[in-house]
Amino acid sequence: MTKARMHVLESISRAKEPLSARQLCERYAQEHDPATIYRALHYLEEKGSLDSFILHCSEHGTERYYVVHAGEHRHWFHCEHCHRFTDLGLCRFDTLVDQMSKEKGLSVTSHTFYATGICKECRDKGF
Amino acid sequence: MTKARMHVLESISRAKEPLSARQLCERYAQEHDPATIYRALHYLEEKGSLDSFILHCSEHGTERYYVVHAGEHRHWFHCEHCHRFTDLGLCRFDTLVDQMSKEKGLSVTSHTFYATGICKECRDKGF
DNA sequence: TATATTTTGCAAGTCATTTGCAAATTTCGC
């Protein structure tokens, strides 16, 4: 594995929350070109080492976020004040999604869910 | 209300599925500038007449889609073959979202959900 | 180690969306 790909995978593995391409580009601005970071992310996701989702936040706009692929998929909460993520745990929507697909005759291959608002820490600080 | 705003609101009201800014720009290419369509969408959403969400599809990329605001919010399925939406009905996630927010101490102000895959019509045609 | 294959940096391009600004339209008071 190349240095760029290792760097990207290491950062995402160590992070306790999803990371955006932008965050990785900033962190490795001295070592790698943004194009290389984007290509590394694509390579690692294609290879099955990473999962990603697109989320829109008022401050950072619409960006794709990456997490390590660990079998079951999780969902996340994004704080609109501190812009950190809170892990909502493993997906609990499978029953409802199955129910909705059966009702409408759909073949669902994936779903996207995220919640936004104010996280515990920010609310405790009065926001 | 101006002509551009009326056109945009009429199209979205008549549509049986969410419309993207791109679709509206195409439909009104002769009458209005894209900037005007975008500004009309912002105005109508701000005013509370429209709701929107961002969805990523492999063919059309990441775009914002608009529906008329009708009290309760609904969720949608997007077909990756014909790129039409199927209405999944009113949101059934409130209980689960409340449960997750309580567990983590979050103030959830909104959530995004959508499913993708192959719709009934496309599957019946063999896709 | 020499050669073939893959990856990288850089620069330019794409695409959805936004913005500055002067001209056109709409709103208001009469």
Add this chain to the structure above:
DNA sequence: GCGAAATTTGCAAATGACTTGCAAAATATA
């Protein structure tokens, strides 16, 4: 209805998140 004042529009340029062509650099293979 009519003209000034406020708002909106079109056009062109900018933004920001990615993507891509291409030749050079790194890596794998023999």
